[in-house]
Each structure stands twice: as C-alpha cells, then as structure tokens.
Amino acid sequence: MVAKKLNLKDKYRALTRDLDWDYDYADRKKAFPYEEFEGIKITDWSKWEDPFRLTMDAYWKYQAEKEKKLYAIFDAFSQNNGHLNVSDARYVNAIKVFLTGVSPLEYQAFQGYAHVGRQFGGAGARVACQMQSIDELRHVQTQIHAMSHYNKFFDGFQDWTHMHDRVWYLSVPKSFFDDARSAGPFEFLIAISFSFEYVLTNLLFVPFMSGAAHNGDMATCTFGFSAQSDEARHMTLGLEIIKFLLEQHEDNVPIVQKWIDKWFWRGTRLLAIVAMMMDYMLPNKVMSWKEAWEVYFEDAGGALFKDLARYGIRMPKFVETTAKEKEHISHQAWWIFYTHGHAAGFHTSIPSAEEMDWLSEKYPDTFDKYYRPRWELAKEMEDRGERFYTNGLPQLCTTCQIPMGFTEMDDPTQIAYRSSDFEGEKYHFCSDGCKHIFDEEPEKYVQSWLPVHQIYQGNCGGADVETVLREYYKMNLGEDNMDFKGSPDEKRWNEWKSKGVA
Amino acid sequence: MSKVYLALQDNDDSRYIVEAISEDNPSATVINQPAMIRIENEGELVVLRETVEEKIGREWDVQELHLSLITLGGNVDEDEDQLRLSWNV
Amino acid sequence: MTIEIKTATLQPIRNTFANIERRFGDKPASRYQEATYDLQGETNFHYRPLWQPQYELNDKSRTQIKMEDWYDLKDPRQFYYGTYVQQRAKHQEATETNYSFFDKRGLTEHLPEEVKSHLITYLIPLRHVEHTANLNNMYGCAFGYGTAITQALLYNAMDRLGNAQYLSRIGLLLDGNSSESLATAKQEWLKNPAWQGMRALCEEMTTVEDWFEVFIAQDLVVDTLVFNLFYEQLDQKLAVMGGRDVALLTEFMQVWNKDSSRWLDSVLKTVASESEDNRALLEEWVQQWRVKTLAALRPVIAAMLDKGDALDIADALLEARLKKIGITR
Numbered sequence: 020m021v022a023k024k025l026n027l028k029d030k031y032r033a034l035t036r037d038l039d040w041d042y043d044y045a046d047r048k049k050a051f052p053y054e055e056f057e058g059i060k061i062t063d064w065s066k067w068e069d070p071f072r073l074t075m076d077a078y079w080k081y082q083a084e085k086e087k088k089l090y091a092i093f094d095a096f097s098q099n100n101g102h103l104n105v106s107d108a109r110y111v112n113a114i115k116v117f118l119t120g121v122s123p124l125e126y127q128a129f130q131g132y133a134h135v136g137r138q139f140g141g142a143g144a145r146v147a148c149q150m151q152s153i154d155e156l157r158h159v160q161t162q163i164h165a166m167s168h169y170n171k172f173f174d175g176f177q178d179w180t181h182m183h184d185r186v187w188y189l190s191v192p193k194s195f196f197d198d199a200r201s202a203g204p205f206e207f208l209i210a211i212s213f214s215f216e217y218v219l220t221n222l223l224f225v226p227f228m229s230g231a232a233h234n235g236d237m238a239t240c241t242f243g244f245s246a247q248s249d250e251a252r253h254m255t256l257g258l259e260i261i262k263f264l265l266e267q268h269e270d271n272v273p274i275v276q277k278w279i280d281k282w283f284w285r286g287t288r289l290l291a292i293v294a295m296m297m298d299y300m301l302p303n304k305v306m307s308w309k310e311a312w313e314v315y316f317e318d319a320g321g322a323l324f325k326d327l328a329r330y331g332i333r334m335p336k337f338v339e340t341t342a343k344e345k346e347h348i349s350h351q352a353w354w355i356f357y358t359h360g361h362a363a364g365f366h367t368s369i370p371s372a373e374e375m376d377w378l379s380e381k382y383p384d385t386f387d388k389y390y391r392p393r394w395e396l397a398k399e400m401e402d403r404g405e406r407f408y409t410n411g412l413p414q415l416c417t418t419c420q421i422p423m424g425f426t427e428m429d430d431p432t433q434i435a436y437r438s439s440d441f442e443g444e445k446y447h448f449c450s451d452g453c454k455h456i457f458d459e460e461p462e463k464y465v466q467s468w469l470p471v472h473q474i475y476q477g478n479c480g481g482a483d484v485e486t487v488l489r490e491y492y493k494m495n496l497g498e499d500n501m502d503f504k505g506s507p508d509e510k511r512w513n514e515w516k517s518k519g520v521a
Numbered sequence: 522m523s524k525v526y527l528a529l530q531d532n533d534d535s536r537y538i539v540e541a542i543s544e545d546n547p548s549a550t551v552i553n554q555p556a557m558i559r560i561e562n563e564g565e566l567v568v569l570r571e572t573v574e575e576k577i578g579r580e581w582d583v584q585e586l587h588l589s590l591i592t593l594g595g596n597v598d599e600d601e602d603q604l605r606l607s608w609n610v
Numbered sequence: 611m612t613i614e615i616k617t618a619t620l621q622p623i624r625n626t627f628a629n630i631e632r633r634f635g636d637k638p639a640s641r642y643q644e645a646t647y648d649l650q651g652e653t654n655f656h657y658r659p660l661w662q663p664q665y666e667l668n669d670k671s672r673t674q675i676k677m678e679d680w681y682d683l684k685d686p687r688q689f690y691y692g693t694y695v696q697q698r699a700k701h702q703e704a705t706e707t708n709y710s711f712f713d714k715r716g717l718t719e720h721l722p723e724e725v726k727s728h729l730i731t732y733l734i735p736l737r738h739v740e741h742t743a744n745l746n747n748m749y750g751c752a753f754g755y756g757t758a759i760t761q762a763l764l765y766n767a768m769d770r771l772g773n774a775q776y777l778s779r780i781g782l783l784l785d786g787n788s789s790e791s792l793a794t795a796k797q798e799w800l801k802n803p804a805w806q807g808m809r810a811l812c813e814e815m816t817t818v819e820d821w822f823e824v825f826i827a828q829d830l831v832v833d834t835l836v837f838n839l840f841y842e843q844l845d846q847k848l849a850v851m852g853g854r855d856v857a858l859l860t861e862f863m864q865v866w867n868k869d870s871s872r873w874l875d876s877v878l879k880t881v882a883s884e885s886e887d888n889r890a891l892l893e894e895w896v897q898q899w900r901v902k903t904l905a906a907l908r909p910v911i912a913a914m915l916d917k918g919d920a921l922d923i924a925d926a927l928l929e930a931r932l933k934k935i936g937i938t939r
C-alpha cells in the first residue's frame with residue numbers, strides 16, 4: 020500500500036464531514052427540519068469550506084492551555100486583591116454593565132450555536148457551530164469567574180442573571196439575542212456570526228479590553244483577550260457562512276442582504292451601550308467611540324463590503340446615518356442613563372472637567388455645541404444639592420427597546436420619533452432603522468416584552484418604580500443605584516485609599 | 522486594494538510571530554496598542570510556519586497562532602505551513 | 611504597604627452572587643456553582659421561535675420529564691468549561707503518546723490481517739454511531755433546560771466528536787494515511803446487511819422529538835450496550851486473535867466511558883427519584899429502545915463475536931445499571 024500523506028484539509032474532511040451519511044431509513048428532513056422555511060436554497064453542503072481545521076484533540080489541548088493561563092491570573096488577582104489596582108472605583112461600573120448586559124448574551128450564543136450546531140444538514144458547518152457553542156459557554160463562565168472577585172467588594176454585580184431577565188435597559192441586549200435565536204438557523208448565522216461577530220464584535224471587545232488594561236483591570240483584560248482568541252475563529256465562520264450562502268444560489272442574495280440590513284442596525288443600537296462605556300465610564304480613556312467606529316467599522320467594514328460586492332451585496336441600509344450618529348450616540352445614551360440613574364443597577368456620574376476637555380477634543384464638532392452645556396447645568400444642580408433625576412418612565416422603541424432619547428441626526432436638539440400602525444395599534448420607534456425592521460416583520464415585534472409597558476400593566480410586582488426596582492428587579496436600593504457620588508462603592512473605595520490600600 | 526489585518530496579544534510568543542510576519546511581509550505596518558499588537562497590510566498578509574520556527578527556535582504549529590490571536594480581517598486560508606489573509610479586490 | 615491594612619477594611623461585603631446565596635446560603639461558592647446555576651434565561655422572552663412557535667425560546671415542556679428544579683441535575687465531576695477542557699487535554703496527551711508509539715513502532719504491520727479486517731468491518735464504522743451520539747447530545751443541549759444538564763450534554767457531544775475522530779485515526783494508522791480504510795469502513799456501514807439495523811436505529815434516533823427520550827435512547831441504552839460489546843467483548847476477542855495492541859488505541863474511549871457513566875448514572879438517579887411519573891416514563895422509554903437496539907445489534911454482533919451469549923452479557927449489564935439507577939425495580 021502506498022502511503023500517501025493526507026494534507027490538513029483532506030484529513031479534516033475525513034475526520035468531520037465524512038462521519039455523516041445520506042439517510043436511507045429515516046426521513047432526513049425530519050432529522051434536520053428547519054433548513055428550508057427561510058427560503059434559503061442550499062444545493063450542495065459539500066461546497067462548505069471549513070474555515071479552521073481544529074480537531075477535538077487539538078481543541079482540548081490549546082483551549083486547556085488558554086484556560087490554565089487565565090485561571091492562574093484570576094487566582095493571583097483575587098489573592099492580591101487586584102480590584103484595588105483599578106484606576107478609580109467609577110471604572111467598575113463599566114464591568115457591571117458588562118456582566119449584566121453582555122455575559123448573558125454569551126450564554127445565549129452558547130444556546131444559539133448549540134441549536135444550529137445540531138440543525139444544519141451539513142456536517143462541516145455543524146461542527147464549526149458546535150465549537151463556537153462551547154467557546155461561548157467558555158466566555159460566559161470565564162466572565163463570571165473574573166467578576167466573582169469584584170462582586171465581593173462592589174455593589175451591582177450580585178444578581179446579574181435575575182436582572183438580565185427583567186431590568187428595563189437590559190431588555191435591549193436580551194431582546195437582541197432573543198431576536199436572533201428565535202429566527203431561523205441561517206438568519207441566526209447572518210445575525211450573529213456575520214453581522215455581529217465579523218462586522219461589529221471588535222467594537223465591543225477590542226477597545227473595551229484595551230480600556231480594562233488602561234484602567235488597571237487585569238482580570239477583565241485577560242479574560243477579554245483570551246476570549247478574543249476564540250473570536251478570530253468565530254469571525255471567520257461569519258465570513259464563510261456568508262460566502263457559502265451567496266455562492267449556493269442567487270436567490271439567496273436578496274434574503275441575505277435583508278438580514279444584513281436588519282442586523283447591522285440592530286447591532287449598532289446595541290453598541291450604543293459600548294459607546295457610552297468608552298466615552299463616559301472609563302476614567303482612563305483609550306480611544307473615543309467615534310475613533311473606534313472609524314477604525315473598526317468604517318475601515319475594516321469598508322474593505323469587507325468591497326470584497327462582497329462581487330456577489331451583489333451592498334453596504335447595509337442606514338449606514339449613512341451611523342456616520343452621523345458616531346458624533347452623538349455616546350453622549351445621548353449616557354444622558355439617558357444619567358437622568359434615569361435612580362433606576363439603573365450601576366452608578367452614573369457627570370464627567371469631570373478633564374474628561375469634558377477630552378470629549379471636546381475628540382468631538383470638536385458636537386461636544387461643546389450640544390453636550391457640554393447640558394453637563395455643566397447638571398453639575399451646577401449637583402453642586403446645589405439638587406442632583407437631577409427624571410421622574411416617570413421613558414417610552415421605549417418597540418424594536419431596539421432603548422428609551423426614546425436619540426435625536427434626529429440632522430438636528431441634535433430634536434428627539435426623533437417614528438411610528439407605525441399595525442392591526443389597529445400604534446408602535447413607536449427611535450429611528451428609521453428601527454421602524455424599517457418593524458415594518459418588515461411586524462408579527463414578530465408586536466410580541467416584544469417592553470419593560471415599561473409591562474410595569475404599567477402591573478406585570479412587574481407593583482405600580483411605583485421603587486417597588487419594581489426592589490421587589491421585581493431585586494436591586495438593593497441606595498446601594499446598586501443612584502449617583503456614584505455618595506454611593507457605598509465610593510465610600511469603601513475612599514476608605515481603602517485613605518488606609519493606603521488602593 | 523483594502524487592508525487586511527490581524528492583532529495579537531502582547532506576549533512573548535507574539536514578539537517572535539510579529540518578527541516573522543514583518544520579515545515575510547516587508548510592506549506591513551506594525552502598530553503597538555495597549556496590551557496588543559496590530560499588523561496590517563494592503564491586500565494580503567501571510568504568516569509562514571517556517572519563519573516563525575526560525576525566530577522562535579522550536580517547532581511551531583500554525584494553529585498555535587490562535588493562542589495569541591485577538592482579531593483579524595480578511596479571507597482566511599490556513600494549512601499546515603501558513604496562514605494567509607487576503608481580500609479578493 | 612499591605613501590612614498596614616486592617617483586615618476589616620478588606621472584608622468582602624458578600625461571599626457570592628445573590629442567586630447562589632439563595633440556593634446554598636451566604637458562604638463562599640465553588641467555581642462550578644457560580645458558572646452553572648441560573649445562567650439560563652427563565653422568563654420574559656421577547657419573541658416565539660419562528661421554527662417552533664408552540665414553545666418559548668427556553669421551555670421546560672420540550673420533554674415530558676418534569677423536574678421541580680432542573681438545576682438538581684448537577685454534574686458529580688463538577689465540570690465547567692475550564693475543568694472540562696483541562697481534564698480532556700490531560701487525557702488526550704496520554705492518548706497522543708499511545709498513538710505515536712503505535713505508529714513509530716510500526717505496530718500496524720504486526721497486526722494479523724484478520725484483526726485488521728475486524729477493525730475495518732466492525733470497529734471503525736462505530737465512528738458513525740459516535741457521530742449520531744454527537745447529534746443527539748447536541749439536541750439535548752439545545753432543547754434541554756438548565757445549565758446543569760445542558761452544559762454536560764455539550765461536553766458529551768464534543769467528546770463524541772472526539773471519539774469519532776480517534777476511531778477515524780485508527781483507520782488512518784491502518785491505511786498509512788490514505789483514508790482508504792475509512793472509505794471501506796463507510797461502505798460497510800452503508801451496505802453491509804449486518805450493519806443496517808444499527809444504521810436505521812441511528813437515523814431514527816435523530817428524528818425523535820422529546821430531548822430526554824433521545825438522551826435515554828443514546829446515552830443510556832445504546833451506549834451501555836455498544837461500549838460493552840465493542841470495547842470490552844470485541845477487545846477480548848482481538849487480544850486472542852493477536853491484536854492486543856489495539857487496546858492502546860481504544861483506551862481513550864474506555865476511560866471516557868467510565869467518566870461519562872459516573873455523570874449519567876447520577877443525573878438519571880436524580881430524575882428517576884424525583885417522581886413516580888418520571889421513573890415510569892424512563893422505564894417505558896428504556897424498554898422501547900432496549901428492544902429496538904438489541905434487535906439492531908443482533909446481526910452485527912453475530913457476525914463480529916463468536917460467542918452466542920454476547921448480547922445477553924451486554925443486556926445483563928444494562929439491566930444491572932437500570933436497577934442501580936432506580937429505573938427498574
């Protein structure tokens with residue numbers, strides 16, 4: 020027998036997709052029932068190119084190595100009380116938002132990829148999704164373990180999973196992933212693997228993790244970069260799925276384009292939270308949201324869409340709006356949270372004088388003109404002992420579920436309102452993008468569990484905000500919420516500092 | 522032409538990998554950022570196993586790259602000898 | 611500097627997350643606990659799945675089994691991702707040593723032809739059964755309820771892919787990396803009448819709806835029988851035929867089976883003792899799948915093993931396991 024050595028590609032093929040076979044005894048459609056209803060046409064799964072060729076033995080080996088390093092750092096972090104090294108206790112609020120808002124999405128990614136990792140008829144795609152599923156489980160679990168130490172010394176982390184299912188602003192990320200998971204398997208992949216992981220995830224992780232490094236948070240920085248090392252594989256899956264669908268059948272092109280339009284907008288709305296974290300929540304800044312958007316979306320995304328043009332794919336709808344929004348979105352989002360700080364599970368605060376100068380420098384066209392006056396007024400009120408909180412509950416956008424606080428981009432003094440009628444009801448939106456998404460699938464979005472509506476309907480344990488926060492959200496009032504100034508977090512931090520610990 | 526890029530965690534292995542990449546892609550730009558190193562190039566970027574092994578002084582599997590990789594942009598082509606990033610335009 | 615700190619200053623304000631405290635009291639928690647309990651969304655789902663509008667995204671009613679608390683199904687191995695991959699990495703390193711020893715010593719050449727053909731006809735086709743097990747465990751992971759069971763099912767699914775890949779590598783050792791033996795073994799799986807019962811059974815399992823029934827069929831019934839027949843009884847036969855060294859290549863699967871059985875028995879014991887309804891349902895499923903699996907295995911076992919009582923031995927083992935778990939009385 021002539022020993023012909025298999026190359027990596029053929030070997031991987033033999034070790035994965037060759038395990039599957041054509042069914043003769045059972046109905047294969049019954050085993051893989053969700054492949055057709057979205058209208059996507061797959062003529063030949065064997066054309067799937069495996070983006071990375073990791074067999075399980077190599078997977079265990081490399082991932083174990085990453086985990087060993089990561090947990091060694093976690094152990095050292097808690098033994099040495101690493102939380103004392105952060106730039107300022109205000110910083111910790113950024114990772115509260117992360118644990119309550121982002122980590123549960125990692126969990127949903129684990130679930131979503133498990134589902135498609137079972138349901139795709141092609142073994143190559145299935146295995147890639149299964150590996151992503153277990154990676155995403157890794158991400159949520161390492162995030163919990165990284166935050167576990169912070170939870171012992173700061174408020175606001177303790178009921179993250181309970182909060183994620185209920186709290187008003189956390190319905191923004193929750194509904195994002197519920198939307199993706201409740202979609203068909205191909206839309207899920209375009210939503211998460213392509214639009215989110217490939218096009219937008221760098222905006223979530225890279226600047227944020229550099230921010231953690233810059234603010235002395237070794238635990239977060241380490242898990243973040245360690246998680247990102249899996250992300251390179253996920254991004255490549257995102258690019259592979261889109262090329263695969265577009266090459267399989269020309270009828271797939273308009274369907275895919277529609278999903279790209281939807282998920283790009285959905286993603287940019289979700290990232291408004293990251294925008295405000297970068298510009299307002301990191302005491303030591305890394306780069307502005309606007310800069311991050313330019314590097315990680317405009318440059319990187321531009322190259323990508325140029326590459327996809329040969330399939331007839333164009334830039335996502337409303338991309339011109341985002342070019343204007345990058346100047347405004349972080350300021351407007353933080354203002355929403357600042358004014359609703361009594362109902363948030365983390366602490367808000369007014370940017371310091373130096374921070375305002377930094378914002379002026381980074382946003383020369385907008386900050387001084389529109390936002391500085393607001394913060395200076397807020398500061399005056401705070402100095403008078405009248406820290407400003409908005410009474411009442413905000414109206415939410417039916418699609419993205421963010422309170423209606425974003426403006427017209429051509430007139431940043433004017434709150435944007437859009438609406439649609441469906442079956443005799445009126446629905447409200449924050450933007451053309453969100454309205455468009457609703458209009459394409461109204462039957463889906465009328466189901467939205469809008470936290471404010473739910474409170475008014477008495478489904479959240481009480482009619483007044485305080486009862487909802489305390490009973491239904493299980494927030495520790497006076498500890499988790501309100502301004503950073505005067506919070507127990509601040510008090511403890513100052514005590515550590517005065518004792519020379521921090 | 523569009524830029525392809527990859528970013529690595531700033532650790533010991535990465536330094537050798539970056540050295541190898543710079544040698545094999547003379548037109549590439551190396552940018553140091555907090556805790557990470559970003560390398561970009563017009564059109565194409567290649568990581569060759571052989572060069573990395575030369576720099577690092579031991580056997581090196583292309584898949585080991587994933588231990589330090591933070592992100593990348595471009596179409597990926599990976600086999601036992603190299604990892605290549607490229608755009609088709 | 612730290613000497614100055616009064617210990618009181620750095621006292622933690624809480625020991626663990628609130629959900630863990632509600633379950634286990636105000637005391638330090640293990641990493642397994644913090645990474646397992648209550649992770650999955652429980653309520654206020656925004657949209658019904660387009661692909662299963664009769665259910666919520668996370669829904670307990672995807673199985674007939676009822677648990678007061680699905681998080682009772684904890685993993686005695688306390689596997690969360692980090693402990694899981696590190697455990698498997700250790701194990702794969704040892705296996706790698708075995709495989710490269712086998713390869714370097716040219717042990718393939720010392721195998722009698724008859725042993726080789728046994729491997730190709732009977733052992734290597736098992737990779738398709740492992741592939742089915744991968745699908746079935748993924749199914750439970752995706753449709754199951756509560757991280758305690760769903761994470762363990764995912765680890766199991768990935769393990770099965772690993773098993774399938776090790777079996778494939780046995781083929782590559784035999785054919786000097788040409789993958790011819792894999793192709794031949796696949797033809798056995800697809801065409802050999804002796805295998806068709808098993809193939810039909812595998813195909814059928816992937817069409818069953820209730821995820822817990824799939825779990826019982828695959829991980830309890832099929833696996834108990836298959837692992838005994840193929841990794842113990844076949845192994846003994848191969849040893850007699852001069853193929854003792856093959857055990858080096860199947861050690862991973864044998865050790866794996868022990869590890870996974872510990873988890874499975876513990877989980878099923880909890881489910882069976884939760885209620886008489888659960889137990890009765892488990893028993894019904896087991897009996898159904900037991901009859902089918904034994905029938906499916908009969909021809910291939912008859913051809914593979916010379917002993918007439920091979921199936922009875924495996925079935926007795928299953929019976930003992932069912933008693934131990936508390937499914938049959």
Ligand SMILES: [Fe+2]
Pocket residue numbers: 125128154155158246
């Ligand atoms: Fe992730």
Ligand SMILES: [Fe+2]
Pocket residue numbers: 128155216249250253
């Ligand atoms: Fe990911």
Ligand SMILES: [Zn+2]
Pocket residue numbers: 288416417418419420421448449450453
């Ligand atoms: Zn909106």
